[in-house]
Amino acid sequence: MKKNSTLKLIVLIVIVVLIALISFVGIYKLQNGQMVNIMPNYNLGKEFSGTRLFSFIVDDSTKEIKNEETETEEETAETTTVPVNSKEVLTESNYQLVKEILEKRLVNYGIIDYDLRVDKNTGTIALETVESTDLDDLLAFFISQGKFSILDAETNEVLLDNANIKEAKTMYYTNDDGTNVYLDIVFDEEGKAKLEEISKTYVETTDEEGNSTKKNVTIKLDDDTVTTTYFGQTMSTGELPLTIGTATTDANKLRDYLLQAGQIETLINNGMYPIVYTTDINEHISPIVTENILNKIVLGVIIVVALMTLYLIIKYKMSGIIAAISIVGYLALYLIMVRFTDTIMSLEAFAAIAISVIIQFVFVKRATNIVKEKPENAGKEINKEFLKSISIQIPLYIMAIVFVFVEWETIKSFGIALFWGLLVYLAYNYFITKPILMQKANIISANKE
Amino acid sequence: MKKKLLYGIVAIIVLAGIIMFAIQGFNIGNKYGSYTKLHFYVEDGTVNKDEISQIVSESFNGKEAIIQNVEYFGEMVLITLPSVADEEVDTFLGKINEKYSLDYTKDDLEIINMPSLTLKEVVSPYIFPVCLTVLLALIYMVVRYRNLGFWKVLLKTILAIVVIQALIFSIYLIFNLPLDLSIIPVALTGLGIAIIYEAYTNNKNWEQKKKEEEEE
Numbered sequence: 069m070k071k072n073s074t075l076k077l078i079v080l081i082v083i084v085v086l087i088a089l090i091s092f093v094g095i096y097k098l099q100n101g102q103m104v105n106i107m108p109n110y111n112l113g114k115e116f117s118g119t120r121l122f123s124f125i126v127d128d129s130t131k132e133i134k135n136e137e138t139e140t141e142e143e144t145a146e147t148t149t150v151p152v153n154s155k156e157v158l159t160e161s162n163y164q165l166v167k168e169i170l171e172k173r174l175v176n177y178g179i180i181d182y183d184l185r186v187d188k189n190t191g192t193i194a195l196e197t198v199e200s201t202d203l204d205d206l207l208a209f210f211i212s213q214g215k216f217s218i219l220d221a222e223t224n225e226v227l228l229d230n231a232n233i234k235e236a237k238t239m240y241y242t243n244d245d246g247t248n249v250y251l252d253i254v255f256d257e258e259g260k261a262k263l264e265e266i267s268k269t270y271v272e273t274t275d276e277e278g279n280s281t282k283k284n285v286t287i288k289l290d291d292d293t294v295t296t297t298y299f300g301q302t303m304s305t306g307e308l309p310l311t312i313g314t315a316t317t318d319a320n321k322l323r324d325y326l327l328q329a330g331q332i333e334t335l336i337n338n339g340m341y342p343i344v345y346t347t348d349i350n351e352h353i354s355p356i357v358t359e360n361i362l363n364k365i366v367l368g369v370i371i372v373v374a375l376m377t378l379y380l381i382i383k384y385k386m387s388g389i390i391a392a393i394s395i396v397g398y399l400a401l402y403l404i405m406v407r408f409t410d411t412i413m414s415l416e417a418f419a420a421i422a423i424s425v426i427i428q429f430v431f432v433k434r435a436t437n438i439v440k441e442k443p444e445n446a447g448k449e450i451n452k453e454f455l456k457s458i459s460i461q462i463p464l465y466i467m468a469i470v471f472v473f474v475e476w477e478t479i480k481s482f483g484i485a486l487f488w489g490l491l492v493y494l495a496y497n498y499f500i501t502k503p504i505l506m507q508k509a510n511i512i513s514a515n516k517e
Numbered sequence: 518m519k520k521k522l523l524y525g526i527v528a529i530i531v532l533a534g535i536i537m538f539a540i541q542g543f544n545i546g547n548k549y550g551s552y553t554k555l556h557f558y559v560e561d562g563t564v565n566k567d568e569i570s571q572i573v574s575e576s577f578n579g580k581e582a583i584i585q586n587v588e589y590f591g592e593m594v595l596i597t598l599p600s601v602a603d604e605e606v607d608t609f610l611g612k613i614n615e616k617y618s619l620d621y622t623k624d625d626l627e628i629i630n631m632p633s634l635t636l637k638e639v640v641s642p643y644i645f646p647v648c649l650t651v652l653l654a655l656i657y658m659v660v661r662y663r664n665l666g667f668w669k670v671l672l673k674t675i676l677a678i679v680v681i682q683a684l685i686f687s688i689y690l691i692f693n694l695p696l697d698l699s700i701i702p703v704a705l706t707g708l709g710i711a712i713i714y715e716a717y718t719n720n721k722n723w724e725q726k727k728k729e730e731e732e733e
Contacts, residue, residue, distance in 0.1 A: 354585045416701060463653075
């Protein structure tokens, strides 16, 4: 009995040591002549990985507009130079509105942690967010005014614009040619009537001699032309489908089209900036938590865990050593889980790890106490203690699950880290801590006999 | 006795926190407070953060400053300070021009001045998840430990959460620690600890009561 328990105990300790080695040292493989750790890296939060700082300023440039009264056949059209942003639009409420619209766009573009501020005197906007390569592609959408317009291709008369748009939707359908991704612009009642009228006017006509004439519209997003076309049929549903692209078998292309359509959809649905902005600063900022500070945090964690294990060893001697090994194993497995699950290692995630380690310590301490006090009944008692600890932790499960679904990085990373901490707690203690301490209890009981 | 002593210490800390709040208020760090960001660029990549830190400290009267590298070439640093006065920027310009033999003006520093975040902006992302968590935790507690008394469990749990948060903020106030990067992780840890502590206490009392009832 004793021999059997000792063997099982050794096997379990070896497993824990292996877990610790994998977690803290890594798994190395020879790649291109170099030993490379194949364990995934930690997904570091913005405090550790750096941020992107943008500054958007009110566009103070000018543009030339045609003077309507001079546009006759005899007179050449004259132009007047006017500011891109008139003085009337440069108000505090408009600056605030731009900030609110940008906030909605950021959320839609999946940016879940940012510091966004506006200077109400100058309208300058400062945006600091987690560094990502996607930001370069999204920058155009951050400063885009979001102005959608359908114009007469010849006269540039605005026929329809944002004022009549109810919503934009990304849609797709599949036919023999492949999958067609399009943006469906849905207009309100007034827009529906206007669109129907436009679709009857801007068509291809053929005279008696067979000469065809096309009357085109230009569809613009801000000042960029999306397409110049004419209508082949009357648009009576109040919906205008704009083709973004067609992909046959290329899944990446299809994903890009869907992404592109989604980005324009976000622009249109969240409203239009009343002011035109331009980018002033776009730069990568190094992490606020430097390597030196990070080392201090890690050292702090090591000291706390060392104190915990020391306490257990002093209080419970041999059983304490096993308990200490168990705590280190828990932390190791937890960190492996964190690496494999894309948990963002922010300061909040560190807080969740701290909570998880504390509850693990409390359980291991109580279980070790059982081994010391009632070794002959340890299996049943540890099981009871384990189930009790789970029932106590249910509010923490609630906290973790609620936080996981929040689209704000500080909360989300805390929630995800806590969730994995609790899950590892369940699995690790059931499969490792409980058997380890039970084997130790068996050995103590055998020694007593 | 031990409990009374603990409660007494907590009460003194919270009271001291309230007094400090009345006297000086919170020390709002750069993360939430108004800030000035200055860019400092030296073409030949000789920006030394320690030197800059010294100049910043002298120019801005020891104001708390964060100095971070910009991009990857070591040619530029971003200095984030609480809002600074024009005269302080002038002093800074004078010192860096002298130190690095430059002829920079304010325009070369690409200064960004931003107001502080409002309380609503700071707390709004946390209100819903924290309230929902507390609400669900309270429901669980009052149902699970109903034989301890609905109001007793409810009020004790709320009190534990409030006291721990008050304790955290009091410590920040007493030591004049800036409300910065650390406050959210600390407050969330406090919330987690308060909830688990109260669940543990309730469970202990519940077991005790169950034992007493069985004995009777």
